[in-house]
Amino acid sequence: MAKDENKESEIRGDEQEIVDQRLPVWRPQDADREYYRYETKKRIQHYTVPPQTIFRPAKPTPTIRDAEHKRVAVYARVSTKSKEQVSSIENQTKYYTEKIAKTPNWDLAEIYSDEGKSGTSKKWRPEFKRMLEDASKKKMDLIVCASVSRFARNISDLIEEVRKLRTTNPSNPVGVYFETEDLYTLDPNINERLQMQGLFAEWESGNKSRRMILSYDQRICTGQFPLSDLLGLRHTIEGGFIIEEEEAKTVKYIFLATLCGYTAEEIAEVLTEKQRPTLRGRTEWTASMVKAIMENERRWGDLEVRKRVVIDYKEKVTAKNDGLREGAYIPHYHEGIVSPEIARAAHMMRASRYKFGSVPDVYVIDSGALKGFVSISPTWSGIDNRAFQDISRQVYNEDEFCELQRRANIMNGRTHSNVVSMTLNDYRVAPGVMFMTRSDPQLTFSQRSMKLNAVCWEKLGQQKCVEFLYHPVLEVIAVRSCNATNPNAVLWDETKKSGLQLCTSAFSNAVYDKLDWMRKYKFRFRGVTRVRGGERIIFFFLDEPQILVGKDKKHLDAMDTSDSTVKYIPYKESECDGAAGLVAGIAYPENWQKQVGVSYEIKQQRGRVLDAVSSADIRNHGTKVVNPFIGVIPTHGELEDELEQIYEAM
Structure with missing residues (x-):
């Protein structure tokens, strides 16, 4: 009997050991925690607000329809300078001018517009940067923009600039209202929506870049080469070039003067003196502009398509197209302003360290x-x-x-x-x-x-x-x-x-x-x-x-x-x-x-x-x-005579 009692005692001892292992160990800090919890509950339950307390309610959530007086600026942007895009800028200017005039508590501060500028970065948008600088000087209370994509196609730029406008002058924050999305940046409840719209704008910009690359690939493979006007050349709807005779005089002068031993600086001085306009109407010439005229193969009748490619559309980083994407070179594509032989000789003259009076025989x-x-x-x-x-x-x-x-x-x-x-x-x-x-x-x-x-x-x-x-x-x-x-x-x-x-x-x-x-x-x-x-x-x-x-x-x-x-x-x-x-x-x-x-x-x-x-x-x-590296070109005397005739005709 005693033996059974001892055995039962051992079993109960084992069970108690298991129970003890499951229960948490009681520590002194647990007692302190329980005490603080009790005191906190007691203080809250018995606390009463002092009768002299004056509550100050928060302002209502800001909206675009607030009755407060606002100085309103407008930002408009188009990515190209085409007729359609220029029309878009004019329409936006007229629309927002009338809209602000009809709103009782709005006064037009200024309209800022960037034409032919991409929204992927703020670096190349002078009006955008000027607007932000004016905002930091408290020259406006509100900026109105047609859409998020017009303001920025780069989400980091979007979030950063919106934050700066809101926090630079906390007593006078500047909000941005995106009309298409109906988003007002001073509303704290739209942050997630704003970020989402910024992502959509950035994605659309990247998608547009990919579409343009595909379009170029298709046009090159089918022989529909993208062309543009140059000084002395005009592209045609049929995909060729015709010579613009008056401008071609400038191009001929540059090549022939180089063959006669003139430097790029000396040629630029003559063209500036003669007030010869560039394609964009500029009449002040530099040596780099002269060199750029000589480097374009279309001036002597060849055509190279896609010489450079964009490798970062946001930062506008380009690189020489050394097999990065589809390209093409077509010799004798059209009638050149100068012959390939003259162009080749002029390039050799420019590359030579020693300045000859003419191409050496x-x-x-x-x-x-x-x-x-x-x-x-x-x-x-x-x-x-x-x-x-x-x-x-x-x-x-x-x-x-x-x-x-x-x-x-x-x-x-x-x-x-x-x-x-x-x-x-x-x-x-x-x-x-x-x-x-x-x-x-x-x-x-x-x-x-x-x-x-x-x-x-x-x-x-x-x-x-x-x-x-x-x-x-x-x-x-x-x-x-x-x-x-x-x-x-x-x-x-x-x-x-x-x-x-x-x-x-x-x-x-x-x-x-x-x-x-x-x-x-x-x-x-x-x-x-x-x-x-x-x-x-x-x-x-x-x-x-x-x-x-x-x-x-x-x-x-x-x-x-x-x-x-x-x-x-x-x-x-x-x-x-x-x-x-x-x-x-x-x-x-x-x-x-x-x-x-x-x-x-x-x-x-x-x-x-x-x-x-x-x-x-x-x-x-x-x-x-004949130098086989160059080919047949006029004699030095013939070159000088033609150069003199062009000079008199300019």
Whole structure:
């Protein structure tokens, strides 16, 4: 029996433990909480309002129909300047003027209107910003606007400006009434509705932008290109252009004056003096306006559609259409105001650092030891590697050109000559550039410039003018003395002891392209001088370079020799592979590492070329040819005559 009682006691003990676990633990702070609750209820139940209390009721919720006197401003906006939109502005102005006059407690403060402005941002709406500034100066009590979308299509702008109008001057808040939505911003109960309407306006703006993009895509794909009027051109309903003759005089003058050596600033001064109007009637010209006229391809008869695209319609951020969206370019789409050749030459004139009196003529030597050498203006931009090749080839027939290429391959070490005995090919002669000193004539090439050292001036007889020749097949540059009447003469300032340095971006790029040079390096060459009957010329063979690595290069594709101070580097673009680091300084082509020097037979070939040069060859001016990079254009005299006629007619 006692055993059963003990067992039952154990069970009751377990049950009580479970109950204790379920009940909350009583803590001292619980007693405090109960006490405060009791005291609060007691105070509220027994509290009475003092009889002397004066209650001040809140003002009724503001509405647009309040009887208080209000100075009312109106804001109107249209997104384009079309006739329909201008009519809309006028209608809104008339409507709100009459409406405010008929309302007894309203006085018209001012009407603010932005024409041709998007509502996606307040940045480009001057009247909108002026209205907000006037509101901060308490010049109005109410702004009336046709709809939320007219006030702002950007919800952040909408909410921010409404808040500022309400809180900047709390004693005199300015409310905005949107008539279409019947929303008054001083009513605290419409905040959610206002935000919703702002979202709708912003969504509609984005949807409109997407519709316009789709419309452009469809029009471009179907050949219905969007056109607009330009100075000198009017678009037609059939989708073309016709020339507006009076305005076209201005356009022609700009191109021809550029070809005759005038700068954009000088052209702008003439057009301003002549009071020549722009498309919008402006008569004050700037250099940037002149350049903009020249850059539009429609002026020479081509058509490019969708050159730029909007990448953020809210902030009006645009970017060049480099494959971002559908586009098209149609050469010879319509009759141009100027020819493509004149336009191309004018662009080259503007891009050239050196200001020529006119487009430089191109000459190629058609006979003698210098046959195929092209006389160049080093700073002229209207040339490239392909043009040099075409110009040089014009003076050779097919058999001569094949023989020339064979000789060039031998001189450059690409192939051996077919001599009876190959013994001479076993002998190698170190390139002269390996032993170049400061007393040698030197030519230094970079991507953008070309420099002759002062020794070249001495070797050329201290002549004031020199001429540059280039043979793109033999890969040789020659510099000879000349007189100032030579159209491609370069003036050598003998006061500059450091030599002659020219900006030669186009010519340098042509040479870099021809020889596949790595563009991060400079190249220096040792000159070979020949004097014939008082005439002087220096030759630079471009396949024997000294490579200038530079002092700031940290990671170079090069190879270093462990037991020599001589450095070697792959200098062809196609051979630019990762390799060990190279100490800044001078290096040589990588293929010279295994066999420093060139074939003795190659040296003999070059010697025969140099020895064949006569004084008559050095004096040979060459034959004028058409620059294939530009095409046929009028002579300088013809250009000046036409320019004078246009000037008199303006």
